[in-house]
Amino acid sequence: MKCKLFFFLYFSSIIIVLIFSTCAENPYRQGEQLYTFYCSSCHMEEGQGLRGLIPPLAGADYWKDNQDKLACIIKNGIEGEIIVNGKTYNQPMAGIEKISSFEIANIINYVNQSWGNDIPFKNFEDIEAELEICAPD
Numbered sequence: 001m002k003c004k005l006f007f008f009l010y011f012s013s014i015i016i017v018l019i020f021s022t023c024a025e026n027p028y029r030q031g032e033q034l035y036t037f038y039c040s041s042c043h044m045e046e047g048q049g050l051r052g053l054i055p056p057l058a059g060a061d062y063w064k065d066n067q068d069k070l071a072c073i074i075k076n077g078i079e080g081e082i083i084v085n086g087k088t089y090n091q092p093m094a095g096i097e098k099i100s101s102f103e104i105a106n107i108i109n110y111v112n113q114s115w116g117n118d119i120p121f122k123n124f125e126d127i128e129a130e131l132e133i134c135a136p137d
């Protein structure tokens with residue numbers, strides 16, 4: 001009887017350790033998948049953009065300096081001339097109407113911590129508040 005209990009505890013602790021280690025390995029995994037699905041076709045796999053046409057998100061001053069506008073850009077798109085790392089871009093980007101605030105938060109935090117970017121974590125509440133501002137009436 002004692003022996004059975006020992007094995008039960010032994011194996012359940014292994015399983016718990018395994019669950020925790022896979023979670024800790026890549027905290028932005030969902031953000032990575034969403035980025036690949038929604039953004040990488042234009043901004044490319046490593047956020048490098050496409051020369052002259054699509055601005056980069058990796059090491060981009062625009063991304064870093066406009067952290068409070070990103071949620072609205074993702075949701076509603078952006079158009080008109082913008083300057084990213086000294087280069088001018090002027091091609092409209094469509095928004096993703098059906099994306100959730102949670103998915104937006106995951107994408108932003110994934111990009112904030114990828115490809116050499118080291119921008120502090122943005123919390124979900126801030127993103128919700130920013131989306132309120134640009135929501136249609």
Ligand code: HEC
Binds near residue numbers: 035056081082094107
């Ligand atoms: C169909 C192509 C396309 C897709 C898909 C796309 N973008 Fe863009 N994005 C653009 C273009 C083109 C611009 C430049 C807009 C302009 O000139 O005003 C841009 C600009 C931006 C900017 C502002 C400039 C910068 O470099 O920081 C951000 C932020 C951005 N995109 C984020 C995203 C994110 C995040 C996704 C995925 C959720 C995404 N984009 C999906 C084409 C795209």
